[in-house]
Amino acid sequence: MTTRESEAAAPLDLLDERLRHGGGWRAVARAGWERLRAGDVGPLPIVAGLVVIWTVFQLLNPAFLSSANLVNLLMESVAVGVIALGVVCVLLVGQIDLSVGSVSGLSAALTAVTFVNSGWPLPLALAAAIGAGAAIGWLYAQLVTRLGVPSFVATLAGLLSFLGLQLYLLGSTGAINLPYDSGPVHFAQLAFVPEWLSYLLVVAAALALFGAGHGLARTRRAAGLSARSTPLLVARSAAVLVGGVLAVRYLNQGRGVGWMVVAFVALVLVLNYALTRTAWGRSVFAVGGNAEAARRAGINVRRVYTSAFVLCSSLAALGGVLAASRLAAANQASGAGDVNLNAIAAAVIGGTSLFGGRGSAFSALLGILVIQSISSGLTLLDLDSSFRFIVTGLVLALAVALDSAARRSRAAHGRA
């Protein structure tokens, strides 16, 4: 295999004599190391951080890594994770939304009022809540793109207004319970993937990953371009398969994998596809990197901003519905407290830059795992929310410092 590859003419994209050749393991490892040194750290620090956090909490309380706790941790991650996914979108275009918590709370209240108090059919109630979120995002986009209001001010104003609207909707009792036998509550509390199906999903994911990678490698080779070697692709898929099966088997010792978790992962994958494989995604990164350059390339920058804000607020609204479903209630605390900052922190901790143009959908997934692990670990240690706020705040500060340092290092190494 390797001999045949080296006999063939060098791929079209590796002809330059300055390139050091080789498509094998060592070339991949070396390229990765050089990227790291240049401040292009990828998901590595966060994975390392997660390992540290898990080790520490496991040492402090052996219940932390129990399957029951991990099942719970995953279920608790989803609502804020979905919100963080929206935050990733606005951060990528170089803007920010500080009101995601309020918008999620408003959406929770709206769902409860329409679905419970007014007896609307569920799809209509959900559509109203998420539609309200979309409208809020559109409003922010108008303020930012037409009036030139900085997004942190526009959304800070929104934070207060929509919190007020949420309190108004909830009325004097301040809380509306969702019936336990309703669809959303069932979905968020009791819907778990059957054991056989959870394994099947992992296998399907590994196969799909290999299929996509192999297909791409084949078209690249056919076109005379370099491509990832098949053993490398097999190894990658095998790693996903083994890791996935082990994780699923462990979770199935508890209640298993929640459908809500599967839905969140699916959402992450869809957004990842949109961001990396479509012209829209490309324009999002372009606007975040250099909005004027994007405009001169013929991109409708205003529309890109609008899509990011609408997506963010809609996902915040969806997260609010999920949070209310998980709690089986919408109340005055819905979306309040640390929800807002947790969602933003998750996106940044996961590796999406506050400076725009860098990041990925997966950062919401990784980041929320860190945040929720800290939260869960501290709860197990019987430490109340005061500690949680302090620690999460510190972690956010650390992540932002890392982001800034990496950005400076990239500038120094010319990889901004």
Add this chain to the structure above:
Amino acid sequence: MSVVLSLRGISKNFGAVAALSEVDLDVAAGEVVAVVGDNGAGKSTLVKVLAGVHRADSGTIAFEGAPVTIGSPAGAHALGIATVFQDLALCENLNVVENLFLGRELRRSRLDEVTMELRSWELLRQLSAKIPTVRVPVASLSGGQRQTVAIARSLLGDPKVIVLDEPTAALGVAQTAEVLALIERLRDRGLGVIMISHNMADVRAVADRVAVLRLGRNNGVFAASAVSEQDIIAAIVGAVPVPEDHRGSDDDT
């Protein structure tokens, strides 16, 4: 030679500043027209009017004989006017292929990365570009390489006219020579080239005609082969341009 692009009476004001007043300019296929002028003469503004970044306040633009309006960057591109801006307008966080095809991606809902990469290599080879790999962020390229990427990008849609704003201003000696050679290759391919420049040596090296802007107005158009550097400089700084054959007698007095 047939005139591809023709400007008549173009004016553009920024508030009280008249950046361009009644500017005329023609460029033919297979011709390099240099536009020269002092700082603030309105050169970049002229480029931006052609690129659809700014809209002219008055005046007419004819493209291949037909009157047109250039309302947006996409509109300019659709007509066949490609622009390389002074600041290059590249996205540093995107790689070479992503920058080349920005706003013109193939298969918008499922990007055709392979074809885009192939076309990128083809284009860069045509320009004899010295870029080792197209999958690195543009931030890691040198000034000359970035200039080449910006020029390659402008060629992607098979334009008829290419406008370059100070293409050599930020470059070293070797890179300048490279870019000038590139401009000659573009002319030989039959494109009309408008090159903004500060540098007399560059202008004399590649231009067929030299148009001088001064304080936002035309101040003479010269055939590059027949004009001396002093005459161009005189036109730039505002001394009345003096025809070649009268100069001897002037000197005598």
